[in-house]
Amino acid sequence: MTDRVRVLLADDEHLIRGALAALLALEDDLTVVAEAASGPEALAMAAAHRPDVAVLDLQMPGLDGLEVAAELRHRLPECRVMIVTGHGRPGYLKRALEVGVRGFLPKTVSASDLAGIIRTVRAGGRYVDPELAAEAISAGDSPLTPRETDVLELAADGSPVAEIAERAALSPGTVRNYLSSAAGKLGAENRHAAVRIAREHGWL
Amino acid sequence: MTDRVRVLLADDEHLIRGALAALLALEDDLTVVAEAASGPEALAMAAAHRPDVAVLDLQMPGLDGLEVAAELRHRLPECRVMIVTGHGRPGYLKRALEVGVRGFLPKTVSASDLAGIIRTVRAGGRYVDPELAAEAISAGDSPLTPRETDVLELAADGSPVAEIAERAALSPGTVRNYLSSAAGKLGAENRHAAVRIAREHGWL
DNA sequence: GGGCACCGATGACATTTGTCACCGCCCACC
DNA sequence: GGTGGGCGGTGACAAATGTCATCGGTGCCC
Numbered sequence: 001m002t003d004r005v006r007v008l009l010a011d012d013e014h015l016i017r018g019a020l021a022a023l024l025a026l027e028d029d030l031t032v033v034a035e036a037a038s039g040p041e042a043l044a045m046a047a048a049h050r051p052d053v054a055v056l057d058l059q060m061p062g063l064d065g066l067e068v069a070a071e072l073r074h075r076l077p078e079c080r081v082m083i084v085t086g087h088g089r090p091g092y093l094k095r096a097l098e099v100g101v102r103g104f105l106p107k108t109v110s111a112s113d114l115a116g117i118i119r120t121v122r123a124g125g126r127y128v129d130p131e132l133a134a135e136a137i138s139a140g141d142s143p144l145t146p147r148e149t150d151v152l153e154l155a156a157d158g159s160p161v162a163e164i165a166e167r168a169a170l171s172p173g174t175v176r177n178y179l180s181s182a183a184g185k186l187g188a189e190n191r192h193a194a195v196r197i198a199r200e201h202g203w204l
Numbered sequence: 205m206t207d208r209v210r211v212l213l214a215d216d217e218h219l220i221r222g223a224l225a226a227l228l229a230l231e232d233d234l235t236v237v238a239e240a241a242s243g244p245e246a247l248a249m250a251a252a253h254r255p256d257v258a259v260l261d262l263q264m265p266g267l268d269g270l271e272v273a274a275e276l277r278h279r280l281p282e283c284r285v286m287i288v289t290g291h292g293r294p295g296y297l298k299r300a301l302e303v304g305v306r307g308f309l310p311k312t313v314s315a316s317d318l319a320g321i322i323r324t325v326r327a328g329g330r331y332v333d334p335e336l337a338a339e340a341i342s343a344g345d346s347p348l349t350p351r352e353t354d355v356l357e358l359a360a361d362g363s364p365v366a367e368i369a370e371r372a373a374l375s376p377g378t379v380r381n382y383l384s385s386a387a388g389k390l391g392a393e394n395r396h397a398a399v400r401i402a403r404e405h406g407w408l
Numbered sequence: 409g410g411g412c413a414c415c416g417a418t419g420a421c422a423t424t425t426g427t428c429a430c431c432g433c434c435c436a437c438c
Numbered sequence: 439g440g441t442g443g444g445c446g447g448t449g450a451c452a453a454a455t456g457t458c459a460t461c462g463g464t465g466c467c468c
Contacts (some may be wrong), residue, residue, distance in 0.1 A: 002433050013290060013311035014462055015318060019223030022315075026226075037312075086217060086290070106219035108241075111226075114219060145414060158396030161455070190424090190456075191361030192396045349444060365425070378446050384426055394454085395425075 005122045006033045008051035010068065011043035011084075012060045020055075021112045027101045030115060039063025046076055055114075058085035058092060066092065084114075090139035091202020093132055103127045133164050142203035143185045151178040153204055156195045170200040209326045210237045212255035213331075214246035215403045216264045224259075227315045234319060243267025244324065250280055257326050259318075262289035262296060265342075270296065274303040292344035297336055307331045346407035347389045349395020355382040355407055360399045 009032055011017040021032045034049040036042035039062035046054060054072060056065040063071070067083045082095050082103035096104050102121045106129055117127045142149065154164045157159060161179075165172040165180070179191040188194035198204040211228060213236055215221040225236045238253040240246035243266035250258060258276060260269035267275070273285045286307030287300050300308050305326045309318070310333055321331045346353065358368045365383070369376040381397040392398035402408040 015311045016220050016223065018315045019220065021229045022230075048393055057356075084219070107219045110218050111222045147415065156399075158392070158394060158400050160393055163393075165336045169304050170415095171417055173418060176454095176456065177417085177458095178415095180458090183456080188362070189364050190362060194362075196362050200340070330428090359467065375447055377448060380424095380426065381447085387426080388448095389417095 004029050004031045005053060005118060006031055006049070006051045007052040007118060008032075008034045008036070008042065008046055008049065008079075010036040010039075010045075010054065010060060010065075011057040012037050013057075020111075020114075020142055024115060024118075027115045030118060031162070037061075039065075039068045042068050043071055043075070046079060048070055050076065053077055053080045053082060053118050055082050055084055056117070058083055065100075066099060069096065069101050069153060073100045080124075082117070082127075089200065089202035090132070090136040091142070091204075092130065092150055093136040094202075096140075097128075104132060105129045106132060139201045142198070142201070144182055144203060147180050148182040148185075149198075149203065151175055152182050152191070152195060152198055153189050156199075156204065158192065207243040208233055208235045209257060209322060210235055210255045211322060212236075212238045212240070212246065212250055212253065212258040212283075214240040214243075214249075214258065214269070215261040215263065217261075224315075228319060228322075231319045234322060241265075243269075243272045245280070246272050246375055247275055250276055252281060254280065254346060255283055257284045257286060259286050259288060259322070262344075264408045270299055270303060273300065273305050277304045281399070284328075286321070286325055287318050288333075293404065293406035294336070294340040295346070295408075297332065297340040297406075298345070299406075301332075308331045308374075310336060346402075346405070348386055348402070348407060352382050352389075353402075353407065355379055356386050356395070358403055359383060359395050360403075360408065361405060362396065378380050 007030055009017055009021055014037065017035055017037070021035060024030050024032055033051055034045040036045045039060045042056060057070055058065040067082045068126045070081065072079055072081055075191055080102045081099050081100065084105055085092065086107050089181055095105050103126065104115050105117060105127065120127055144152065151164065154167050161172050161175050168175060183191055183194040186194045186197045188197050195204065208358040211234055213221055213225055218241065221239055221241070223311045227238060228234050238249040239253055240249045246258070246260060260272055271286045275284055276283055284306045287305050287306065288309055288311055289296065290311050292372055297308050307321050307330065309321060309331065325330055325382065337378055348356065354366065358371050365376050365379050369379045372379065387395050387398040390398045390401045392401050399408065
């Protein structure tokens with residue numbers, strides 16, 4: 001265990017990624033072996049360099065952090081995955097844990113904390129930001145059925161019911177039923193408010 | 205002009221801010237004299253340290269980057285202001301230029317570019333990311349009247365018309381007129397789609 | 409086998425919303 | 439001094455939406 005920890009950094013913002021790489025390089029037991037600016041690139045880099053720990057931004061072009069995490073779990077099971085997120089909605093944390101993510105933290109942590117968490121994760125430990133954890137627990141599970149979620153997602157851009165029905169290959173009446181049910185469960189006054197509420201909880 | 209450039213960094217994400225500060229410190233003609241994690245804190249720091257250049261994140265708690273920029277222009281006119289943004293919508297650029305911002309760039313630039321741009325701005329120059337500029341030009345001005353924008357903003361959370369009318373102290377009929385007019389101008393099928401379109405253009 | 413939840417659908421009904429025409433008021437601009 | 443545009447409002451009408459009851463089908467679990 002005296003080897004240096006090999007780290008993969010994935011973030012679409014060059015400025016942040018570069019700065020982060022420079023900062024982690026100051027820690028003498030960490031080495032950034034690869035950087036990526038998109039989801040697919042992150043997968044390719046991981047395959048090529050086989051890092052010990054992958055630090056993934058949640059929002060990236062192509063595949064987002066969670067999708068990359070899910071892929072990595074199959075392709076490179078010995079690689080520990082951490083997710084770093086700017087504005088974390090609760091629902092993502094649950095999904096992240098489901099795909100085997102070992103660390104989940106907001107970008108408001110300090111660099112030295114990040115380095116410490118990388119070491120923790122590398123050693124087989126887990127870390128979840130306390131505030132995000134609290135939000136996730138208080139938010140709980142989505143009360144929506146899978147189909148309700150689907151339809152609500154199609155309603156997210158403000159389309160009229162007829163268009164949603166067409167895209168979902170459903171009857172307009174059925175769509176209205178699902179939306180009405182979803183709005184009721186979420187305590188929303190209409191489907192648009194329901195979309196907002198579901199988004200805030202990370203249920204969408 | 206042989207003095208070192210005194211820089212204020214404001215970003216709510218400690219990780220990025222710290223990393224950025226470390227990176228800029230490597231440039232031997234730049235000094236980070238203050239850091240802030242929120243809009244009000246940025247103003248206080250600027251007043252206390254009187255930096256040459258303020259590098260502001262667009263999205264911050266309290267006051268956003270543009271509001272801080274507007275304040276700084278009055279309180280500290282000799283301080284040049286730059287805005288750095290993660291996912292930049294076109295409308296912000298126009299508003300930024302209106303409040304006297306000298307630099308506007310996405311977080312996808314490299315650190316050395318950033319350092320160069322800070323020097324440019326310090327010397328009285330301007331810099332606008334070409335891609336953002338192109339988007340802003342193609343997006344153009346908002347076709348909405350001020351009042352239409354207000355009402356559309358109140359409609360953004362999906363509230364029913366009655367609630368919007370109450371919050372705006374307007375008659376429900378008037379609210380519907382404004383929303384209908386706004387949706388028409390934006391080519392939207394209803395007010396919720398109008399909100400989305402206006403958001404995408406940075407007109408909200 | 410009986411409950412139970414989810415899916416998909418229909419019909420009916422009240423409410424909300426979108427749209428249009430038209431009004432008066434004020435202010436800026438020519 | 440007229441004209442135009444924004445603001446705020448009313449009334450009316452058609453369309454979209456929300457809500458409810460009800461149906462049949464499926465699959466799961468006790």
